[in-house]
Amino acid sequence: DQQVKQNSPSLSVQEGRISILNCDYTNSMFDYFLWYKKYPAEGPTFLISISSIKDKNEDGRFTVFLNKSAKHLSLHIVPSQPGDSAVYFCAASGIWSGAGSYQLTFGKGTKLSVIP
Amino acid sequence: EAGVTQFPSHSVIEKGQTVTLRCDPISGHDNLYWYRRVMGKEIKFLLHFVKESKQDESGMPNNRFLAERTGGTYSTLKVQPAELEDSGVYFCASSQVDRGRYGYTFGSGTRLTVV
Structure with a gap:
């Protein structure tokens, strides 16, 4: 059962435009979400x-939005650059086992292609 | 600062053979993790060391996998005997603190192919 889902295997965007990568999760016990x-x-x-x-964190061209009620997060890249072309993984962290160790649960990834 | 180093970068072995993967974490990082990505699937947690001790090995698939961390420095992951389904990319990561929000530094991975 996949707890973190990235439903778009790939995304193509023109240089200078906004890239929006999406991620859904099922477990409300996750405490941090990472890209x-x-x-x-x-x-x-x-x-x-x-x-x-x-619900929002910004770092330069990258902004992550979190909608807890929808169990959805997204990564916005503005403006997109050719060097941003890569696979982007959404991950969520939490403690799942009795050992008390943080684990990252990853999605399958979205391949972003920024076209010059 | 040197990053997380893994070797070999690639390994092709026959079913039933033994393979040992090695990871050198960033110096001073007490936390060391192993993750695996099987083709087409997500990256999955295998285990977590704090210094030389196994903090959490709940992700280890079965007893054919053995991980060690000698003296709290480098770590090895041995697969014995290897099966076809063990093929994938094995990533090692390290961090100073075990907190998901800071992210871990990953190595480039070892691509294991069992034929």
Whole structure:
């Protein structure tokens, strides 16, 4: 049962326009939500996060919005640049096992292509 | 600052063989994690070390997987014997604090192919 879902496998956007990547989750116990960016043959790179008690967090061109009632978050990139072309993973953190360790639960990723 | 280093970057082995993956975390990071991405699926948690101790190994698929972290420094993940379904990319990550909101630093991963 997938707890974090990214329903769009791919997205193409013109350079300079806004990219909106979406993510849905099912477990209301998640306390942080994160976005990672991944280039081919590299590991995921942390991009931005948001606490479950916030509804917006901004860092430069990147803004993450959280709608708890809808269990939905989105990443906005404005303006989009060709270097933003990568796979973007949505992840959620929480403690799931009795061991008390934080785990990240990832979505399957969305491949963003920014067209010059 | 050197990042998280993993090797080998690629490994192709036959079913039934043994493979050992290695991860060198960022110096000073007590927390070390192993994650795995099977083709077409999401990245999944395997286990978490705090220094040399296993804090949480709830994500380990079965007893064919053995992880160790010698002296709280580098870590190894051994698969013995390997099965076809073990193919995927194995990521190691490290962090100073075990808090999801700060994000972890991931290595480039080891792509394991079992044939």
